Amino acid sequence: MKSRTATIRNIVVVVAAITLISSSIPFDSYSNPTARNDMMNSSEKPINVYLANVLHGPIIITSNNDFSAQGFLGSGSESSPYLIENYSINTTGTCISISNTDAHFIVRKCLLTGGDDGDGILMDNVMNGEISNNSISQKDRPLHLLLSSNNMIVNNTISENRLQVTLHSSTNNEVLENNISDNSGGLYLLSSPNNLVANNSILAGFGTGIILENSPESTLTKNIISNNQGGIYLHSSSRSIITNNTLSENIGYGIILDDSSEVRLSSNILLNNGFGILGNSVEEWKHDISTDNLVNGKPIGYFWDLHGERIDENPYYLMIFANCTNITVENIVFDRSSITLGFSSNCTLNNNTSLESQGFGISFYYSVDNKVTNNRCNSLSLRYSSNNDLFYNTISGTSYVGVNLRVSSYNRIEGNTISGFEDGLWLYEESTHNHVVNNTISESLMYGANLLYWSNNNTFSDNHIDGVHLHEAHSNDFVNNTFSGGDIAGVDMFGSSNIKILNNNISGNSIGMSLKSSWSNEVVSNTIYGNSGGGVFLNSGTHDNLLCLNVFGNNGDADARDNGNGNQWNSTGIGNYWSDYPGTGAYYIPGDAGAIDYHPHGYTDTEPPIISNPADIEYIEGTLGNSITWSLTEDHPSHYVIYRNGILVDSGDWDSDLINTSIDGLNPGAYYFTIVVFDIYNNWSSDEVIVTVLAAEPTSIPTVTTTSTIPSENDIPHPILVVILIAEIGVVMILLVLLSKQQRGL
Structure with a gap:
């Protein structure tokens, strides 16, 4: 009876517990503004329960009248909204489409899925809607608001959709307490100002957690954004507020402010994520960024309009100097982060270390007349920056580019060691008149140096580079360099003209030189020797180039091959030196062009090293x-x-x-x-x-002073005392024997 009574008692307790738990689930808490505010201030998220016990086809609402016409309960007032609830809709198209309405309605506790050709919920020109406690998966856009305002998206589970939750040209909406995971992105606000995004969990997306594009005066607060490709990205979204968010382990970055101004950033926590600012005007670098923003436990060091200061101690995780002049930063070791200058001039960065930065170790934007010397970093970037000196830095890493100049001119890059990148150095998009002198660029996966897209009139001299590539770059000079170790080519040109390759050593590459669709270049007085795949290849479309006074030999199958048109292999009686020239007659260049060196010379080096x-x-x-x-x-x-x-x-x-x-x-x-x-x-x-x-000196043994235990002559006991001592010992032994016999009864 006790066992049965106990069993009954246990069942009653379990049933009572289940009843208590189920009664606590806040299905309808978001219909109550007070309850919603309490939830906003709570650290506990509500539990989603999806009944979805009614199968239903796609729902299309195109006016207020359609709600009642299709049998949905409610009157459309704020106190009696139309209800669309507990439906399971599985379709390859859009599950629920609502347009051109201002009646109050709620879509809740629905299960929406079924192929990514359509949206989960589409709201077009809609006001006063609430989307709460739904599960949306395997759709194109899980939620898409277009030209819609004063709506709420609350406590939904949104996962495994092709795209992200999207608000387009939509204002004054609230996106609260949603669980968003495993989509291509989290939340995208496009031309959608004045929205509130709060207390959402955005995890494991294949894109950025939250994007604000042309969406000013929005508020992002108390969101958890983790393990996405990026964290929060603002573009043209000024006067927005980013506060009390937690961002961790997002692959590309934590927070980026781009072309935005007067953004307020406070009390955010970033774990293994960086922070950066981009902008094309000095106003877009002016923000309200407090030191209670922490990256890996250290504050963000943001400095606006600072002048003439010297910084040699670092309580910050990273430093950003905007609109600053005559700043000196030296002897700082950065923990996985960086130094950034925006619209700053006459600053000096010396002997700093930033080897594990998530972004660029040192970066300049619209900054001039600065000096970067003797630093160790994992990358260095100049954008729209000129007249800077980059001297004697060690730049090493495994990322895409070591030193990257974009639309940056008249800079001097001298004495640096750059190693381990896919490309060591980029001059990109009209980076002109730069001087690259006496650098060592090695261990590049592709090219040591890349000159791309009208990066013209640059000079390279006395460098050691494992290959250089020119793509639509013109009027550049390469003098007295060593191009060696290039896995593709020592010198590789495409669509480039008026390049001077003078007095370089081009050896030990896969191919010495390759010219494609390039014209009017000069290749003079170079040593092109020992390249395993060949010496110089001029491909079809290559024309009117001059090659003379070069030394060729030991280059794979051919020292030279010309498939172009009108290329000249000698000039006014001066040809090239060929190690296989027999000594008489012209030298015929292999290839479709039928090119001839009419003034060749034999070449044999007899000078020892x-x-x-x-x-x-x-x-x-x-x-x-x-x-x-x-x-x-x-x-x-x-x-x-x-x-x-x-x-x-x-x-x-x-x-x-x-x-x-x-x-x-x-x-x-x-x-x-x-x-x-x-x-x-x-x-x-x-x-x-x-x-x-x-031989090393023998190790000396330390002298240890001890008290001798050997008695001296004066310490020897008197003979009488010795006899007495022996007698006492004998007596003791006799007593022990007698005692032993007594105990045995003998």
Whole structure:
């Protein structure tokens, strides 16, 4: 009986609990403005329950009268809205379409799905509607408001749709407490000012969480935006308010303000997401950004109209300087973020580190006469910026471009090391009259340098670059550079003219030079040697180029191939040097053009490489950082070998002016290190360095003072005392024996 009574009691408790829980579900809370305000201020989101127990076909409402005509309950007043509820609609077209109405209505607790050719709910020229507690999935646009105002979108679950929730030319609407996930984007407001977007959860979208485009004076507050392609993006949406939002792990960015002014940003939390400003006028860089906006726990450092300040301490996650002059920022280490200058001049950025920025490590917009020196960053960008000096920076990373100039002219880029990018350097969209001098650009996946779309009149000199590409770029000069290691080509041109390629070393590439649809270029006095796929290729559409005084040899199947028209391979008695020229007659260039070098020369290099003679070295056994460095000079380097006491210990190709080998880890003794360096003509030079390794000093054993336990002569006991002590021990032993026998009964 007790067991049965207990069972009955447990059932009653469970039923009572279920009843209590079900009675607490706020199905209709949003019909009550007071309840809605309470929900806005609550940190707990309501629970969505979709009954949707009535199958229904698509619903089309085109006037106020259609609500009652189609049998929907209500009168259309604010106190008695028409109700469309509990329907399950599965269609490849639009599930619910409402247009040209101002009657009050509610669409709630519906399940809308069925193919992405139509919208979940379309509202066209609609006022006074409420869309609440619905589930919308697998549609084109889950919710689409067009020319609609004073509507509410509340507590819906919106997932796996092709596009995002869209408000177009719609004002004074409220989008509250929705769960939006796994769509191509979250929420898109286009030409839709004065809307409120609050307390939504926007997750795992394939686009941006919230976009405001031409939608000023909107408010975004208390939204959670996570794991989308981007967080919040404003374009031409001035005087908007972004407050108390949480953005985390969005791939591209956290918040971007673009072509917008006087945006108020406060109390937002960004986790592993960045923040940036874009704009084409100084007014579009003026915002109200407080320091309670935190990125990974640190404030955003936004500085407006600051002048003559020096900053060498950094409490900020990132720094943005807008309309500033004569600012110095140096010795700052940034945590995954950046320094941005907008409409600023005569500033100096020196010896800062920003290696893991989510955006550009250092970026300028409409900024002039600034100096960027000795910084370490993962990228550097100039847009609409001129007369800046970028000197001796180390720029390394794995992103798309290392140094990016867009519509930026008269800048000087000198002595930088750029490595690890898809393209090391971009001069893009009319970036002209820039000087690129003595830089090293390496480990590029595509090209070391790219000159694109009317980036004209630039000069490259004394650089070491793993390939350069020109696309519709004109009147650029390349002098005394080394183009080596290009996986596509050392020099690659398309649609380019009046380019001067003078006195460069073009070797060790897949192809030395490739010209496509390019004309009136000069290729003079270059060494084009040792390119595995060929020397110079002139493709069809290439015409009227001059190639002379170049040295060709050891270039794959052909030193040159001309399929163009009217290209000249000699000038006034001066042709090119060909390693396979037999010594008499003209030199015939392979290819459809039937081109001929009428004044060729044979070429054989008999000069060995020039190698330095480092001093002999001594070091102590066990120390680290010991090495030998040889300096070399050679126009046609090939390979090297290093021997230690006659045994090969190192070898490889060389195309730079230094070879370094470690000599750590040797036992005490004398070692003879011999290097032999070869050029491509098999000329060689050698040098020997004697390395003496000294034995390390023996480790001294510390002296430990102890108290002796050996008695001195004065400490030896008196003989009588010794006898007494022995007797006492004997007595004790006898007593122990007797006691043992007594216990055994003996």
